[in-house]
Amino acid sequence: MNSVNETTRDRRRIETQDRILTEARRLFAETGYDRTTIRAVAAAAQVDPGLVMHYFGSKQQLFARAAETESRPIVEGTAEEVAEQLLERLRASLIDEPVASLAVLRSMLTHPDAADEVRGNAHVRGSNIGKAIHGVDGALRADVLSAVLIGVVLGRHLLKLDQLADADPDKIVELLGPAVRSLTKG
Amino acid sequence: MNSVNETTRDRRRIETQDRILTEARRLFAETGYDRTTIRAVAAAAQVDPGLVMHYFGSKQQLFARAAETESRPIVEGTAEEVAEQLLERLRASLIDEPVASLAVLRSMLTHPDAADEVRGNAHVRGSNIGKAIHGVDGALRADVLSAVLIGVVLGRHLLKLDQLADADPDKIVELLGPAVRSLTKG
DNA sequence: AATTTCGTTCTACGGTCGTTGAATGACTCC
DNA sequence: GGAGTCATTCAACGACCGTAGAACGAAATT
Numbered sequence: 557m558n559s560v561n562e563t564t565r566d567r568r569r570i571e572t573q574d575r576i577l578t579e580a581r582r583l584f585a586e587t588g589y590d591r592t593t594i595r596a597v598a599a600a601a602q603v604d605p606g607l608v609m610h611y612f613g614s615k616q617q618l619f620a621r622a623a624e625t626e627s628r629p630i631v632e633g634t635a636e637e638v639a640e641q642l643l644e645r646l647r648a649s650l651i652d653e654p655v656a657s658l659a660v661l662r663s664m665l666t667h668p669d670a671a672d673e674v675r676g677n678a679h680v681r682g683s684n685i686g687k688a689i690h691g692v693d694g695a696l697r698a699d700v701l702s703a704v705l706i707g708v709v710l711g712r713h714l715l716k717l718d719q720l721a722d723a724d725p726d727k728i729v730e731l732l733g734p735a736v737r738s739l740t741k742g
Numbered sequence: 743m744n745s746v747n748e749t750t751r752d753r754r755r756i757e758t759q760d761r762i763l764t765e766a767r768r769l770f771a772e773t774g775y776d777r778t779t780i781r782a783v784a785a786a787a788q789v790d791p792g793l794v795m796h797y798f799g800s801k802q803q804l805f806a807r808a809a810e811t812e813s814r815p816i817v818e819g820t821a822e823e824v825a826e827q828l829l830e831r832l833r834a835s836l837i838d839e840p841v842a843s844l845a846v847l848r849s850m851l852t853h854p855d856a857a858d859e860v861r862g863n864a865h866v867r868g869s870n871i872g873k874a875i876h877g878v879d880g881a882l883r884a885d886v887l888s889a890v891l892i893g894v895v896l897g898r899h900l901l902k903l904d905q906l907a908d909a910d911p912d913k914i915v916e917l918l919g920p921a922v923r924s925l926t927k928g
Numbered sequence: 929a930a931t932t933t934c935g936t937t938c939t940a941c942g943g944t945c946g947t948t949g950a951a952t953g954a955c956t957c958c
Numbered sequence: 959g960g961a962g963t964c965a966t967t968c969a970a971c972g973a974c975c976g977t978a979g980a981a982c983g984a985a986a987t988t
Contacts, residue, residue, distance in 0.1 A: 565955060569965060588852045590776040594946060604967050609947060611965095665900055666774045666852045693917065699897065699906035700917055706901075707893015711885065714851055715892075720885040727879065731886055735921035751985060755935065780976065790937045795977060 573611055576601040580608075580622040584659035589619060589667040619663065625656040631688045635740040638688045643729050643736055646705055650725040653713045661706065662714065691742015701739045708732065759797055762787040766794075766808040771841045775805060775849035805849065811842040817874045824874045825926040829915050832891055832922075836911035839899045847892065848900065877928015887925045894918065 579600035583592040594615055598605040612618040631641040649657075689698040708728070711717045720728070765786035769778040780801055784791040798804040817827040835843075875884040894914070897903045906914070 563956070565963090565965065568955095572965080588776075590774075590852065593944080595944085605946085606948080606968080607966055615946065662851055665848055666776065693913065696905040696909050696913065697917060699903040699909075700894065700914060702903060703893040703897030703901075703906055704890050704921070705893070706897065707889045707891070708886065710851075710893065710896070711889030715889075717885040717888060719882040720889055723882050723885075727882065728886060731879065731883060731925065734924035735890070738920035738924065739917065749986070751933090751935065754985095758935080779974085781974085791976085792938080792978080793936055796936080801976065 572601070572603060572607070576603065576608055576611065576618075577622060580618055581655050581659055584619060584622050584663060585653075585655045588665075589663035594618070619659075623656055623660045623663070625654075625660075631685060633688070635690075635742065636737070638685075639733075639737045639740040642685070642701065642705065642740070643733060646708065646732065646736075647725050647729045649705075649709045650712060650728060654709070658709075658713060661710065689740060689742075694742065697739050697742075701736065704732075704735065704739070758787070758789060758793070762789065762794055762797065762804075763808060766804055767841050767845055770805060770808050770845035770849060771839075774851075775853040780804070805845075809842055809846045809849070811840075811846075817871060819874070821876075821926040821928065822923070824871075825919075825923045828871070828887065828891065828926070829919060829922055832894065832918070833911050833915045835891075835895045836898055836914055840895070844895075844899060847896065875926060875928075880928065883925050883928075887922065890918075890921065890925070 576597060580592070580597045583597055583600065586592075594608050595605045597618070598608050601608075608618065612621060628645070631638050631645075633641070648654075685702055686695055686698040689695070689701070691697075708720070711720045712728075713721075762783060766778070766783045769783055769786065772778075780794050781791045783804070784794050787794075794804065798807060814831070817824050817831075819827070834840075871888055872881055872884040875881070875887070877883075894906070897906045898914075899907075
């Protein structure tokens with residue numbers, strides 16, 4: 557059989573790899589790097605632990621693959637426009653929990669090696685915000701902004717602060733509007 | 743020997759327990775619950791692992807003891823006053839990293855059991871902010887505020903975002919002033 | 929000085945982990 | 959339809975973990 561038609565084997569292999577990766581992502585996000593075991597990922601994906609190793613090489617490489625996210629568009633424009641884009645991004649992160657990003661975040665906090673595997677992948681560090689913030693202390697204000705937004709997403713999805721976990725995303729975004737705008741303006 | 747005079751043994755025992763607790767706190771904060779091993783704590787405190795068990799019963803109880811912090815004073819007053827108190831508290835957390843609180847935070851993110859051991863100890867969840875914020879959505883605004891402040895401390899001490907990790911605490915507090923004030927006001 | 933107390937170490941068990949390499953058996957191809 | 963490929967499983971290893979209990983030796987008590 558030639559290379560354009562995919563065989564049954566090809567289909568099953570890809571399907572299995574996807575299943576492993578999906579479960580890995582979920583587990584890394586839910587329980588962090590250390591407490592996510594190869595064995596647990598394998599069980600969730602209904603395969604043998606050895607198969608996970610065979611496809612991904614090591615736990616570390618599995619994490620790296622699981623942590624891959626489509627790089628987000630760079631925010632840009634005037635201070636007001638940047639603020640609105642960030643708030644919109646926040647709203648999305650409040651509604652759908654950004655599984656891969658949370659996996660990275662949670663694991664960066666637990667396993668330095670996991671963080672190394674991710675460095676330069678800019679969903680956490682800066683989130684491409686840096687270049688969009690101008691004026692005095694632009695870089696610092698960008699980091700503060702990142703920290704603030706990370707804090708809110710973290711508080712809702714990981715810490716599950718009572719009110720924050722249940723609140724209407726629109727309401728949260730509304731409350732944070734002035735705070736975010738005060739930081740985008742130089 | 744009676745009970746008012748402390749013996750050499752008493753002194754050495756208390757000294758050893760303190761040493762273990764100090765190292766435990768440091769390690770829990772630095773590497774989180776899972777990656778902090780009883781053996782590592784023991785080695786850092788220069789004692790046998792068994793002694794740690796003997797004094798603290800289990801890893802979980804050791805963590806509970808390490809996570810104890812003096813409960814912080816409740817913030818109160820007008821919206822402006824609350825904002826100033828929170829900013830002052832933030833400044834302190836930016837200068838001296840709050841080791842015990844970070845240990846709790848880091849471990850809450852990695853080990854649910856560790857978090858359970860701490861529930862009701864209010865340094866993270868709410869930080870007693872809740873009752874001080876009045877007006878519409880007071881409880882929610884308190885949680886958002888907690889999340890924002892946690893995010894900044896986290897970004898500086900744990901994630902070590904470039905600019906945020908090195909910046910002058912006063913400068914950070916200054917930048918966050920408007921954001922915090924916008925959230926304390928109903 | 930003899931005896932008891934107790935702070936501390938030593939040794940070991942059972943369990944789980946990441947990882948490996950051989951074995952298996954269904955699918956592919958000629 | 960027989961040979962070969964390859965997705966997958968099986969069994970086992972060495973390492974490290976939390977934990978338990980016996981053993982030791984210096985301080986305390988009598």
